[in-house]
Amino acid sequence: MSDLGCHGLRLDPATRESARRRLLSIKGHVEGVLRMCEDETIYCVDVLKQIKAVQGALDKVGGLVLQSHLRDHVVSAGQRGDTESIVAELMEVLKYR
């Protein structure tokens, strides 16, 4: 099967499936925080703790996808000849991480 993206690079299937499952769980977590915010007795710090937990879960998904990108695409940029664009987009996405 050939790559179909304009650059021909794709997230590998195992990481994609793992990211999908984690994002499904993150969606459930966000729904939980939403329900908290419907409770008029909710305490600020409890909301902050949940937001922090969701951010931690997103960090983990991001870490998985980043590792997969480094391993599958960045280390081979020298061979493909797209070093400049691969490095530029990676630096952009790592900013303020």
Next chain:
Amino acid sequence: MSDLGCHGLRLDPATRESARRRLLSIKGHVEGVLRMCEDETIYCVDVLKQIKAVQGALDKVGGLVLQSHLRDHVVSAGQRGDTESIVAELMEVLKYR
């Protein structure tokens, strides 16, 4: 109306409603990233960009709730006499932010 939480402190209604609306939008954003991850041609960096955008949106909700907590509860801890616990839980939630 009296405070009902064990400590009697609550997220103020306007911030709670604003957080709820933003979290609803964040939930939609997460669903969008989920759909991306069902596409087998998706590119790693596109997923990373979306995760970063969701994190930015969560940072904003967290900022709103934090500001509200500082203004409504932290600045009055001296009067209430719960300085130690208010500061400890705030430091915990700000860690690794």
Next chain:
Amino acid sequence: MSDLGCHGLRLDPATRESARRRLLSIKGHVEGVLRMCEDETIYCVDVLKQIKAVQGALDKVGGLVLQSHLRDHVVSAGQRGDTESIVAELMEVLKYR
């Protein structure tokens, strides 16, 4: 002894001394990274690890000063009547932390 700053709020002496000692050690650490950068065989990742370590040490000093500020000044803003400015400057300093 009276407060001399324009707002009359000061970093407490014990935290100030602890911050000073930690910053002295951080200065030494930065000098170490400087020396690394004079070595023409130095490896990028070794520099990155040291920069990360210095950042971690700065996070700790920042955490000490923040905790002291919350405990000594923020929790009493309600009594002093400067809630708005105390919260605004704190939100500013916590941004992108």
Next chain:
Amino acid sequence: MSDLGCHGLRLDPATRESARRRLLSIKGHVEGVLRMCEDETIYCVDVLKQIKAVQGALDKVGGLVLQSHLRDHVVSAGQRGDTESIVAELMEVLKYR
């Protein structure tokens, strides 16, 4: 000139010199914060602002070194055959960034 490190990879001279100059300026900045901490009237938030500024400057040095590492060493890992170790050490250094 041949590479001398155990892995044969080095920070490129221009980036090393740029990092050195920036670190020299950061050292001066840390010395400035040290002097602040010798002033008994210093205000917490002024220290926090300076620490944040130093962190920002360190982020910039780190960004330069990271970009140089990606461009000079990571994109060629596939050709050298050290993908696994290059990716593992990079993920480690990017953690909590």
